[in-house]
Amino acid sequence: MKKKQRQMIGMLLALVVLAAVFLGIRQYNKNTVSATSTTEDTQETVLDVNSDDITSFCYVYEGETYAFEKEDETWYYADDHSLNLNQDRIKTMILKVAPLKADQVIENVTDMSQYGLADPERTIQYETADRSVIINIGNLNSMTSQYYIAFPSEMKVYVVTTNVVTGFNYTLEDLVEEEDSTDVAEESQEMQ
Numbered sequence: 001m002k003k004k005q006r007q008m009i010g011m012l013l014a015l016v017v018l019a020a021v022f023l024g025i026r027q028y029n030k031n032t033v034s035a036t037s038t039t040e041d042t043q044e045t046v047l048d049v050n051s052d053d054i055t056s057f058c059y060v061y062e063g064e065t066y067a068f069e070k071e072d073e074t075w076y077y078a079d080d081h082s083l084n085l086n087q088d089r090i091k092t093m094i095l096k097v098a099p100l101k102a103d104q105v106i107e108n109v110t111d112m113s114q115y116g117l118a119d120p121e122r123t124i125q126y127e128t129a130d131r132s133v134i135i136n137i138g139n140l141n142s143m144t145s146q147y148y149i150a151f152p153s154e155m156k157v158y159v160v161t162t163n164v165v166t167g168f169n170y171t172l173e174d175l176v177e178e179e180d181s182t183d184v185a186e187e188s189q190e191m192q
Contacts, residue, residue, distance in 0.1 A: 042103070043101040043102065043103055044101065044102050044103075044105060045099050045100070045101050046099075046100045046101065046102045046105075046158055047097070047098065047099060047100040047133065048099050049097075049098040049099055049100070049126075049128060049131075049133070050098065050099075051091070051094045051095050051098040051099075053098075053128040053129065054070070054094055054098055054126045054127070054128055055069065055070050055127055055128060055129065056068065056069040056070065056078070056126065056127045057094065057124070057125060057126035057127070058078075058124075058125050058126075059122070059123065059124045059125070059168045060121070060122045060123050061122065061168060061169060061170065061171065062171070063121075064171070064172075066170075066171070066172055066175075067079070068085075068090065074087065075087055075090045075091075077172060077175075083172075083176050084176065084177045084179070085175050085176060085177060086175055086176070086177045089170070089174075089175060090175065092167065093167050093168055093170070094126070096163060096164045096167035096168070097124055097126065097133075097135060097164065097167075098126070100135070100158075100160070100164070101160070102149075102158035102159055102160050103146060103159050103160065103161065104158070104159035105156055105157075105158055105159075106156065106157040106158075106159070107155075107156055108155060108156075109150075109155050109156060109157050110155070112138075112150065112155075112157070115138040115139055115148035115150070115157050116137075116138035116139030116148060117136050117138040117139075117148060117149075117150045117157065120136040120137055120138060121137075122136075122137040122165070122168075123135060123136055123137060124137065124168055133151070134151065134152055135149050135150075135151065136149060136150050136151070136152060137149055137165055138150065138157070140162070140165075141159070144159075145162050146159050146160060146161060146162060147159070147160050147161075147162060147164065147165045148160075149164070149165075
């Protein structure tokens with residue numbers, strides 16, 4: 001009889017432990033979802049520009065400047081309209097900065113050099129029908145994996161997610177659409 005009671009008590013204890021683990025995991029998941037939505041809710045819209053309104057943009061990457069312009073809803077490399085660009089990739093790039101959101105705003109900055117913004121090596125610029133925007137890119141904060149950015153006329157620094165900047169880590173070759181091998185074969189047959 002005692003053996004059966006011990007087994008019953010053991011099974012009840014196991015059930016209580018499993019229930020506690022289940023409730024703990026459930027609460028943890030709830031907190032994780034809440035923290036994620038809080039982060040999104042606390043982002044401040046710095047520039048409320050519709051990405052479709054951008055008519056041209058350029059950026060500096062690895063010391064090179066790449067400029068693009070839009071004609072009839074199609075993006076072209078400014079220096080060579082014959083290049084077939086990956087339109088989806090370019091639209092994704094533009095969505096990183098239009099609208100532009102910041103995780104934090106640092107007001108009244110007197111020394112832009114501490115954020116790598118006194119003489120920035122990288123910039124992103126774009127134009128719409130009624131405005132021109134220059135975004136200076138500063139240092140990467142390795143502790144938070146966020147970048148510092150600023151606008152030339154302001155004494156504010158904006159802290160943005162890494163993908164705002166890394167979304168422009170493309171050379172021209174990265175943006176040119178590769179020709180389909182069947183298209184190349186058809187062209188060579190037409191030339192014969």
